[in-house]
Amino acid sequence: MRDASTVIEGRNAVLEALRSGKPVDRVFILAKSYDGPIRTIVREAKKRDxxxxxxxxxxLDEISETGKHQGAIAYIAAYRYSTVEDILALARKRGEDPFLFLLDNIEDPHNLGAIIRTANLAGAHGxxxxxxxxxxxxxxxxxASAGAINYTPVAKVTNLSRTMEELKKEGLWFVCADMDGQVMYDLNLTGPIGLVIGNEGSGVGDLVxxxxxxxxxxxxxxxxxxLNASVAAGVLAYELVRQRRG
Structure with a gap:
């Protein structure tokens, strides 16, 4: 079950959440219900990507916690997202080479929270x-982040591979966790780095x-x-930290 604080149910409630600017992650709509109010919700959701x-x-009944969803349920982020520029700005403010985590196919909230915690403790910028x-x-x-979510920026992007292209223009190199790769001790992990972590089962997508x-x-x-994705992220992050410290 999702956290109760992140679920909004009912047509008016979902529509108001969208219009008020709340950080809506996803909207579930009853497939066969496409009347005026539902069309308005769909339009507002598309407008906000x-x-x-x-x-x-x-x-919908499985997701619903009240049984009164009226064909519309929204998942709301408990915390607001930052932007990629916010993350780069933090690196500049600290006078450090950017150190980012990029996550692909990480759908377990406990894994995500643990990685945010590791990112914070390892000094990553976001x-x-x-x-x-x-x-x-x-x-x-x-x-799961043990409070790190309050200090470590998290950005959500529409296209991860396109974001990587843009970050390469900023001088970042991307290091992917891969069991078939080169042993991490033999790699140069200094400089502006984006650490790419995928699901422990399927890994990262082909485009990424x-x-x-x-x-x-x-x-x-x-x-x-x-290894569990969050554990792998931690091991690689601290090899990067070790190398940065010389």
Whole structure:
């Protein structure tokens, strides 16, 4: 179940949430209900670049916590998102080379929260997540981050690979966690770095992968072949920290 504080139900409530500028992550609409009020919600959601999902009544009933959704439910982020420029500005303010986390296919809120916590403790300037295939900033994420969400900017972007193209113009190199990559100790992880972390099962998407410059593998001696995404993020982040400190 989603955090109660991040769910808004009912046509008027969803519409007002959109119009008031609340950070709406996703809107669920009853697929066969497309009357005037629903069309207005769809229009407002598209105007704000929200994810729209048209689902059947059974799915809406499963999501609903009140049973009075009226064919419309919105997920609201518990915290406001920053922008990529906010993250770069923080690096400039500190007089440091940018150090970013870019997450692809991280849908578990506990993983996202743990990575935000690691990003904060490792001195990263921010975290970037995609609009789709990603957990949003729910109360669960905030709790898993142990408060780090209040200090580490998180930006949500429509297209992660396009954002990487723009960041390359800022001088960033992208290092992707990949078990088939080069051992992380043998890589130069200094300078402006974007650390790309994917789901431990499916990894990063092909388009994101094509924009990566280096592929870093974590040495493993056990019988299993992968680490939890947040643990892998932590191991790689602290190798980057070690190298930055010389």
């Amino acid at each position: 929200c994810i729209l999902s048209f689902v059947d009544k059974k799915r 975290v970037i997540i995609p609009k789709n295939r990603a957990a949003g900033l729910t109360a669960t994420v905030a709790k 992968r094509k924009h990566c410059d280096l592929f870093a593998a974590i040495p493993m001696a056990g019988e299993i072949d992968s």
